[in-house]
Amino acid sequence: MTYRAPVEDYLFLLTHVVGLDQVTATDKFAEATPDMASAILTEAGRMCEDVLAPLQRAGDTHPAVLENGVVRTSPGFAEGYQAIADGGWVAISADPAYGGMGLPLCLTTAVNEMMSGACLSLQLNPLMTQGQIEALENHASDEIRQTYLPKLVSGEWCGTMNLTEAQAGSDVGALRSKAERNDDGSYSITGQKIFISWGDNDFTGNVCHLVLARLPDGGPGTKGISLFIVPKFIPDAEGNPGERNSLSVVSLEHKMGLHGSPTAVMQYDGAKGWLIGEEHDGIRCMFTMMNNARLGVGVQGIGAAEGAYQHALAYALERKQGRTPLHDGAGTILDHANVRRMMATMKADAFAARAIALANAVAIDMAHATGSSDWQARAAFLTPITKGFGTEIGINLANLGMQVHGGMGYIEETGAAQFLRDVRVTAIYEGTNGIQSMDLVGRKLADGGEAAAVLLDEIEEQAEAARQSLPDLAEPVWQATESLREATEWMVAQDNMNDRFAGSVPFLRAFARVLGGHYHLAAALAEGGDGSRTRLARFYIRALLPQYAAYLAHATLGATDLYALTEEDLGA
């Protein structure tokens, strides 16, 4: 299993498509020059290629196991994690005050994608820690920050997120875990959490759990929930791991994939925790972090897509079957039109999703650096699209990658199937893609569609400007954007949210398709309308972009037809 870090692609996108220059122009990120970006990504890329990629199969064939209450991780994962920590790759965007590099999230995004492409199950560990660091930076007390952040940033400790309970999945407000105030200012946490990614491991000195629980005077629903940090080992006076806390791993799930990442049922029996943010304000604190975590999960999908692409390409370049239309009939299967269609689709879609994710990260960076509410709105709008489209691309491309392999794709030793099994969960966790789409057409259009309109204007401006030089690419993008604008206005006009939700997933897909066309066009323009990226853009815009129309037709149907189908009609 080889993996080549697509560093050149990130650098091209950052410098020519998504506007790293704007980020570098801010005081906060002045150091993040293209040279710096190149150095960072090259070094991270090397680590992913040399250290992480070889762990991918071991994580699958030797899953993490629970033995006598102790999680034993997959062979090599401890060393892989150490390489991530030693390189400083756990959290390069973290505050330098706590040992971070203070680099923009767009670089973290590229690094996260590479780690995901090389070994998704291990990368999930630092991704969780990144979220925890962000939550603590934004909401924790000075004391908590001083105690936890340096060790989380360095990778000495790691972090988890504990939201879900058996009866509280998408409906997090239904949670039942309890918190009680102790006399010393700490809290006692009791309850059971499920689906806790990397709930424990045998390679970090501590595991710090962010846990949502309800105080006795917390009201019902999401507004009565508080957030706590609950460490496996309670830090002593020097901040070193001390007394074992009253929490345990009850069991690990047997999942379809991502076997290298232990997914735990966690039991808290009056475990000692410390409040993060204000009492009853836990959901808001969690949401700060969740937006970036959602970007991070979208990027997991893109990493898996890239990994699956490279894996399929290697096979297509080696496998010979039948007479081919090129190379005097003696070429590889890559020369067969249908295989080339699959490979082109994979490459074009991975590029589109990557551009969206990096643009999303740039928007977050600009919001951080400038405090601009416009950038904030842009970031918020793109996040569910990155998460939904990135993970769906991950699944679709892993599926295509298997197909390119033919019969070998179904044999586990080939490694193609693992990409699909591993990436499948990304469309589910951190808010299902359905939840993402509802966020997009609900909260993210609650401004009356202003953030969407600004984005659509930008897309049309570029398409207008490209009409002379690249008419065959610019015109379809412009047309698609007009249709998308109408659909967006239709969405905004629906007062019954259910009419929006009935088409929210196809709406998200359509928006992503059009954004993909926009960034492909930008790439073609950046190389002067002639070259490799233009050829890929042409394929995307002619072969894949047209899907937007079907999605929009579905997106704007409203809920009537759907609810006309009774439970009995559906077979209940």
Next chain:
Amino acid sequence: MTYRAPVEDYLFLLTHVVGLDQVTATDKFAEATPDMASAILTEAGRMCEDVLAPLQRAGDTHPAVLENGVVRTSPGFAEGYQAIADGGWVAISADPAYGGMGLPLCLTTAVNEMMSGACLSLQLNPLMTQGQIEALENHASDEIRQTYLPKLVSGEWCGTMNLTEAQAGSDVGALRSKAERNDDGSYSITGQKIFISWGDNDFTGNVCHLVLARLPDGGPGTKGISLFIVPKFIPDAEGNPGERNSLSVVSLEHKMGLHGSPTAVMQYDGAKGWLIGEEHDGIRCMFTMMNNARLGVGVQGIGAAEGAYQHALAYALERKQGRTPLHDGAGTILDHANVRRMMATMKADAFAARAIALANAVAIDMAHATGSSDWQARAAFLTPITKGFGTEIGINLANLGMQVHGGMGYIEETGAAQFLRDVRVTAIYEGTNGIQSMDLVGRKLADGGEAAAVLLDEIEEQAEAARQSLPDLAEPVWQATESLREATEWMVAQDNMNDRFAGSVPFLRAFARVLGGHYHLAAALAEGGDGSRTRLARFYIRALLPQYAAYLAHATLGATDLYALTEEDLGA
């Protein structure tokens, strides 16, 4: 894991949509009345619900294993197989002269779908036997038929198909297995075959392999290949299993799914075989069988889709999360618009695919019963569509079914993931879906598009006739058909086959989408334009049918853009 046989759906489709009456009107199938169909399907359905469905999980969790050269099948599979054999369900369409019931293939198709939905991995066994029976009925000598057919039809023995070798997958002509003539009229077969489904088992008295191999004077490519039957135990003078043949199972594959079905590497070391058909004519003999096997595999996809649908529906009807828009906010997740969208999509697509498969089977029955070349052409045209669309629907719906389950969908014990892992191979084996699409735009349009045009005429006729009564359903179907006709004519006009192949998969998808609209419209008309099936048709036609346009845009691009992308562009 429960499974409810959708008998009512088959009977409705057979009697109101795909024309069982035409089949019953022939001498050959005069007995296949709706009452007979109902009795047959009800009984088969009961067996699937009671006996096969409980085996589904066991096949996954306790895969078939090879121990000292002997295949041990999953717990309960021997009993399950016995129930299939005892009920006569191995081959109800087989010739009564050999113990079959001589029933039309449209009934076999429904029975196969039910067995697939209940337990795909076990159903693959009789599906292989059905293919072998067909090959022997059509091409074997009297002696071979007398010896093998009664035991295959009764299920006492079973059959396999041996085409693939390591270097010969889609390119079957590259095979290297050798056959030599023996003095007694038999042949000695030597070579290694891979991906042999149900290559061995511990519950039938014999395993009969149909093997493709090349005689010393067989030319290169597919035209020099001959077909042999090579039994595990050589029948003695009384036709009972005698001497052990020189063949062995080398190993079983470790697959993504379908663990209950042992996929073998088979070694033939001068194994004794008997010629089927003429020397060097093996591919033609194999193709007779392969068409129906392709229909059978498409139906496997539909069975898995139905199983996944029922599984997801049960969960959606039980799981509560958040306030719902129905039932005063206290409903299940089925009441959430996005979940209902997923369930409606699954139901509408499964119905469309099922209708296509049954129409395909009816065409085969009519061709058999009447010898009509028109029906033959219809059957041939629909076969790659059933295979490609049926299996793709299987994958897509299993994927959606997981999504409906949220986090539980990723946990293996839930059973949702197994549908996806199991069905994934159906898009690969029996000719990958890429091969199906190339067959469709190549061989199946080699008549200048005549068979396609006749079918398109029928679709438009029905749509025309429905314009008054169901304008909102009829008009979109008519429009889509016009576009499809243009695209079909475009395909036919391409002399460079590569221009066809570049868009063959989206073309197949578009054709299936339109056919789905046609059969949904027929269903709506059959119930007078008001009722459950009309509501489902409306959802399909408004929400899903529009995809045809994007597919056709892609289908008619030709190969230029695709081959403009060089190997280097793709990252080689």
